[in-house]
Amino acid sequence: MEIFVVGLSHKTAPVSIRETVAFAPEHIGDALGQLKKLPCIAEVVVVSTCNRVEIYAAADYAEEGIEAVTRFIARYHGLDVEQLSKHLYVRQGDDAVRHMFRVAASLDSMVVGEPQILGQIKDAYGYAVEYSSVGLIMNRFLHKAFSVAKRVRTETNIAGNAVSVSFAAVELARKIFDSIEGKTVMLLGAGEMCELAARHFVSNGVKEVLVANRTFARAQTLAQEFSGRAVLFENFADHLHQVDIVLSSTGATNFIIQPEQVQNALRQRKQKPMFFIDIAVPRDIDPRVNNVGNVYLYDVDDLQGIVKANMDERQKEAIEAEEIINQELVQFKGWMSSLEVVPTIVALRQKMERLRQREVEKTLRQIKNLDDQGRRAVEAMSQALVNKILHQPTTGLKRAQKCATAQPYVDVLHELFELEVETAPGEMKKIDQVDQD
Amino acid sequence: MSILLYKVALLMYALATLMSLVAVVRNRGNEGRRARLLLLVAFSVHTVTLVVRYFEAGYTPVTNLHESLSFFAWALAGVFMLLDMQIRMQVMAAATATLITVFMLFGSLMPMHTQELNPALDSFWLPIHVGLAFMGNAVFTVAFVAAILYLIQERMLKSKKFSALHYRLPSLETLDRINYRCLKFGFPLMTMGIISGAVWAESAWGTYWSWDPKESWALITWFLYAALLHGRLTVGWRGRRAAIFAIIGFFFLLFTFLGVNLLLPGLHSYSSMAG
Numbered sequence: 001m002e003i004f005v006v007g008l009s010h011k012t013a014p015v016s017i018r019e020t021v022a023f024a025p026e027h028i029g030d031a032l033g034q035l036k037k038l039p040c041i042a043e044v045v046v047v048s049t050c051n052r053v054e055i056y057a058a059a060d061y062a063e064e065g066i067e068a069v070t071r072f073i074a075r076y077h078g079l080d081v082e083q084l085s086k087h088l089y090v091r092q093g094d095d096a097v098r099h100m101f102r103v104a105a106s107l108d109s110m111v112v113g114e115p116q117i118l119g120q121i122k123d124a125y126g127y128a129v130e131y132s133s134v135g136l137i138m139n140r141f142l143h144k145a146f147s148v149a150k151r152v153r154t155e156t157n158i159a160g161n162a163v164s165v166s167f168a169a170v171e172l173a174r175k176i177f178d179s180i181e182g183k184t185v186m187l188l189g190a191g192e193m194c195e196l197a198a199r200h201f202v203s204n205g206v207k208e209v210l211v212a213n214r215t216f217a218r219a220q221t222l223a224q225e226f227s228g229r230a231v232l233f234e235n236f237a238d239h240l241h242q243v244d245i246v247l248s249s250t251g252a253t254n255f256i257i258q259p260e261q262v263q264n265a266l267r268q269r270k271q272k273p274m275f276f277i278d279i280a281v282p283r284d285i286d287p288r289v290n291n292v293g294n295v296y297l298y299d300v301d302d303l304q305g306i307v308k309a310n311m312d313e314r315q316k317e318a319i320e321a322e323e324i325i326n327q328e329l330v331q332f333k334g335w336m337s338s339l340e341v342v343p344t345i346v347a348l349r350q351k352m353e354r355l356r357q358r359e360v361e362k363t364l365r366q367i368k369n370l371d372d373q374g375r376r377a378v379e380a381m382s383q384a385l386v387n388k389i390l391h392q393p394t395t396g397l398k399r400a401q402k403c404a405t406a407q408p409y410v411d412v413l414h415e416l417f418e419l420e421v422e423t424a425p426g427e428m429k430k431i432d433q434v435d436q437d
Numbered sequence: 438m439s440i441l442l443y444k445v446a447l448l449m450y451a452l453a454t455l456m457s458l459v460a461v462v463r464n465r466g467n468e469g470r471r472a473r474l475l476l477l478v479a480f481s482v483h484t485v486t487l488v489v490r491y492f493e494a495g496y497t498p499v500t501n502l503h504e505s506l507s508f509f510a511w512a513l514a515g516v517f518m519l520l521d522m523q524i525r526m527q528v529m530a531a532a533t534a535t536l537i538t539v540f541m542l543f544g545s546l547m548p549m550h551t552q553e554l555n556p557a558l559d560s561f562w563l564p565i566h567v568g569l570a571f572m573g574n575a576v577f578t579v580a581f582v583a584a585i586l587y588l589i590q591e592r593m594l595k596s597k598k599f600s601a602l603h604y605r606l607p608s609l610e611t612l613d614r615i616n617y618r619c620l621k622f623g624f625p626l627m628t629m630g631i632i633s634g635a636v637w638a639e640s641a642w643g644t645y646w647s648w649d650p651k652e653s654w655a656l657i658t659w660f661l662y663a664a665l666l667h668g669r670l671t672v673g674w675r676g677r678r679a680a681i682f683a684i685i686g687f688f689f690l691l692f693t694f695l696g697v698n699l700l701l702p703g704l705h706s707y708s709s710m711a712g
Binding site for chain 1: 606
């Protein structure tokens with residue numbers, strides 16, 4: 001049994017393709033049903049988000065499965081296989097497992113480390129469980145993916161720092177102020193960027209919002225939205241000392257805030273620190289304001305610089321995450337191969353046992369005048385011989401299974417001894433019996 | 438016995454320092470918790486050390502440089518852990534633990550044996566005066582650590598160039614709050630330390646104040662912190678200015694504590710290197 005994935009993502013397909021191929025939640029049940037009916041597919045999960053559509057499946061013969069799934073996607077969405085294949089990627093075995101781990105850990109995301117993808121995979125698994133399209137392998141596989149994602153999240157700093165300008169501003173504020181809760185924000189200008197940043201501050205607990213805008217009515221509507229208060233644009237400087245954070249994005253062509261004004265405000269507020277965020281281009285705030293003590297001024301470039309640095313930081317953390325994934329991959333491979341090793345050992349034993357019984361019978365038939373003791377001796381000798389012969393290969397196989405290198409041995413044994421194996425979950429129980437020997 | 442215990446305590450402090458530094462570098466919370474636990478163990482061993490020494494020597498062990506350093510390091514550890522219960526900060530723990538270890542290390546380089554108590558010190562004022570003064574010093578040392586961290590964080594926020602430390606350090610306001618809180622607790626302790634010294638001096642030597650170098654330097658240091666407290670309360674000195682003050686204050690303090698004994702002879706010089 002092998003795991004494989006057929007899919008496409010923001011890295012391989014433009015949005016026009018992604019939206020055609022996406023499975024809407026109400027169609028996933030139907031899709032899973034159809035996939036399950038494909039003769040070569042044993043278990044299947046469909047992950048469909050706006051950035052990726054992936055079908056993970058377990059099959060006895062991965063190549064056949066891959067072909068069937070590819071045809072299914074094309075047929076389901078009324079696309080031409082040729083045309084679709086351009087955007088598809090296919091992974092099987094270890095590569096498929098690694099791919100899932102990377103996706104779940106958000107290493108394959110557009111914004112590395114973004115947290116939504118894990119939830120989306122959990123949803124996908126939820127559907128698969130609901131429509132019972134998963135079994136032993138996929139259950140284990142998905143749960144493993146969740147735990148890998150969790151490990152990556154807690155052991156690396158991959159989701160650590162802000163990767164958007166407005167979040168970067170909030171994080172900076174957290175390094176200046178004890179907490180944002182209870183602080184007051186002033187919005188200068190009512191631009192979209194400003195509004196977005198303000199929203200982040202409000203959702204992080206800002207107490208009061210003041211809005212100043214050249215058109216007072218617009219200031220009023222915006223103030224209402226944040227349950228704050230509007231002030232006259234001409235008078236905004238009189239309110240500077242009341243606010244801790246200033247968000248500015250007016251259309252002014254000159255600096256509207258001068259260092260002297262800020263110095264005054266600071267004196268009035270007994271030097272309590274102030275944070276100025278200037279997201280206007282051209283800038284609203286004289287850069288010299290940053291030189292005033294206890295005042296911190298950041299413009300758009302500064303914030304974008306931080307975002308860029310944080311992105312790079314995430315890339316570095318991603319390297320650590322890959323290491324974790326490698327470790328987990330080895331573990332999972334061990335489990336996968338145990339699915340094959342145990343039945344192989346069982347089959348090998350059964351085969352030997354059949355041979356032994358046949359030969360013992362033959363021998364006993366030929367020696368007519370053997371007493372009970374003699375018969376028992378022949379029986380015992382043959383059994384001991386089989387056990388002795390099988391002992392070494394059995395322990396060798398188990399050892400190989402622990403290091404996840406059992407596959408070639410399994411294949412050779414099947415080939416040489418012409419074994420017949422069913423990889424049914426029930427076989428797992430026999431692992432204990434075999435271990436007893 | 439107390440010397441052996443001292444060495445054990447020193448070793449534990451060193452281990453706690455190492456562990457908390459590793460925790461800062463790797464930014465792992467559970468390692469930080471373990472480092473704190475180790476610091477607590479080191480502090481407990483150190484407490485036992487002081488008690489054992491008290492009984493071995495028969496007096497409060499703060500009469501020579503080794504004993505003073507030991508007691509100071511102990512006070513610093515105690516004060517820091519009290520603060521840490523309220524404001525948990527990994528970097529602060531690492532920096533303070535480093536300082537504690539350095540003081541302990543210096544203490545171990547001094548002559549460590551107990552000796553006969555100078556009769557002039559044989560008074561119940563000894564533990565009170567020295568205890569108050571050293572507690573005050575310890576609190577101001579914590580303020581010093583917070584001030585250094587403040588300046589580092591402020592530098593990064595102003596220049597917009599961030600090292601990994603930026604993410605590990607607490608906010609400016611938090612660091613400034615520690616500065617203020619230390620001032621609020623340290624200043625009364627220091628004041629009482631000086632007053633208790635004056636009262637003791639009156640009962641022992643018949644004069645409250647004799648302008649011996651230690652007294653003079655302590656007074657200068659006291660004025661420095663008084664100025665900072667005044668500035669804070671009236672015109673809102675805070676942030677960078679308060680941090681710089683706390684750093685300067687600490688160096689005056691260090692000089693009053695160590696420099697005066699080593700460099701300037703005077704009434705307090707029985708606690709010199711010779712013991």
